[in-house]
Amino acid sequence: MEERFIRQTVLPQVGTSGQEKIEKAVVTVIGAGGLGCPVLTYLVEAGVQQIRIIDCDVVGLSNLNRQFLHTTQDINKPKVQSAAEKLQQLNPQVRLELIDQRLTVENMAELIGAPDVVVDCLDSIAVRLLVGEYCLRYDIPLVEGGIKGFYGWVTTINRKTPCLACLGYHAEMEETEIPVLGTTAGVIGSLQANECLKLILGAGTPLTGRMLHYDGLSGSIDEIALQINPNCPVHSKLC
Amino acid sequence: MLEVRLFATLREGREKVYFLEAEKYKVPADILDELKIPHEEVAITLINGRHSKLDTSLKDGDLVAIFPPVGGG
Numbered sequence: 001m002e003e004r005f006i007r008q009t010v011l012p013q014v015g016t017s018g019q020e021k022i023e024k025a026v027v028t029v030i031g032a033g034g035l036g037c038p039v040l041t042y043l044v045e046a047g048v049q050q051i052r053i054i055d056c057d058v059v060g061l062s063n064l065n066r067q068f069l070h071t072t073q074d075i076n077k078p079k080v081q082s083a084a085e086k087l088q089q090l091n092p093q094v095r096l097e098l099i100d101q102r103l104t105v106e107n108m109a110e111l112i113g114a115p116d117v118v119v120d121c122l123d124s125i126a127v128r129l130l131v132g133e134y135c136l137r138y139d140i141p142l143v144e145g146g147i148k149g150f151y152g153w154v155t156t157i158n159r160k161t162p163c164l165a166c167l168g169y170h171a172e173m174e175e176t177e178i179p180v181l182g183t184t185a186g187v188i189g190s191l192q193a194n195e196c197l198k199l200i201l202g203a204g205t206p207l208t209g210r211m212l213h214y215d216g217l218s219g220s221i222d223e224i225a226l227q228i229n230p231n232c233p234v235h236s237k238l239c
Numbered sequence: 240m241l242e243v244r245l246f247a248t249l250r251e252g253r254e255k256v257y258f259l260e261a262e263k264y265k266v267p268a269d270i271l272d273e274l275k276i277p278h279e280e281v282a283i284t285l286i287n288g289r290h291s292k293l294d295t296s297l298k299d300g301d302l303v304a305i306f307p308p309v310g311g312g
């Protein structure tokens with residue numbers, strides 16, 4: 001057993017076979033920003049070797065309060081490239097596919113592909129909804145997370161469980177320049193990475209059918225049970 | 240009794256959870272007015288975990304969850 005992973009392979013939920021699952025898993029991470037940085041870091045450090053990263057942005061100065069894979073030297077560099085340079089150092093065995101393109105309805109299948117898990121780290125509700133529709137249609141487990149200020153949420157979605165459209169998220173909710181503390185992104189991104197690893201390992205109980213809500217101001221975590229909406233525009237198209 | 244749970248910024252200056260008399264609140268909009276939550280600050284309203292509108296009828300024992308938009312990444 002490789003020494004690099006010894007502190008996790010001693011866990012009964014991981015072990016040699018779990019580590020093999022992690023190393024064989026294929027994950028697409030959409031967004032290499034506030035959530036993407038912790039997600040990518042923990043997936044690579046856990047030993048996930050095949051990761052596709054999608055992000056069409058370049059690094060900007062106002063990203064650096066939270067996006068720790070990018071540094072002052074990376075300003076104006078494509079985020080996928082900047083992230084990849086650090087991730088390769090974290091684990092040189094990682095095989096990253098970098099996609100420096102904007103996701104659209106037309107290129108969704110080509111860009112996301114058919115991974116074992118998609119982790120959505122986007123800042124756009126409209127594109128999140130498209131990603132959700134794609135993942136449900138092709139039955140790819142999706143880990144969603146969102147942040148604002150001191151608050152964030154995480155939920156895991158599959159065909160049999162409520163999606164963001166079920167809850168009433170719609171494209172007009174779009175906000176830009178969303179205020180956020182770096183630590184909020186760190187907490188929620190770490191929880192998303194944890195969900196992704198759980199799905200790969202088949203360990204624990206996924207956050208399906210429930211939303212975990214983090215409140216960094218009061219220092220508390222709540223959970224709310226979710227139900228599929230019979231009128232959901234995504235779910236109603238599936239059957 | 241209705242259990243009302245507020246999330247994210249809607250908690251600021253308010254409580255996280257309220258228990259309200261079911262008779263006084265017919266629809267979620269009545270709850271927002273009672274708690275002085277501007278309707279435009281609300282993105283998602285769930286009744287017992289299911290999507291609802293602000294004019295969906297409430298009944299005794301309902302759990303109402305109210306979220307502002309939280310979609311950053």
Ligand SMILES: [Zn+2]
Binds near residue numbers: 233
């Ligand atoms: Zn749905």
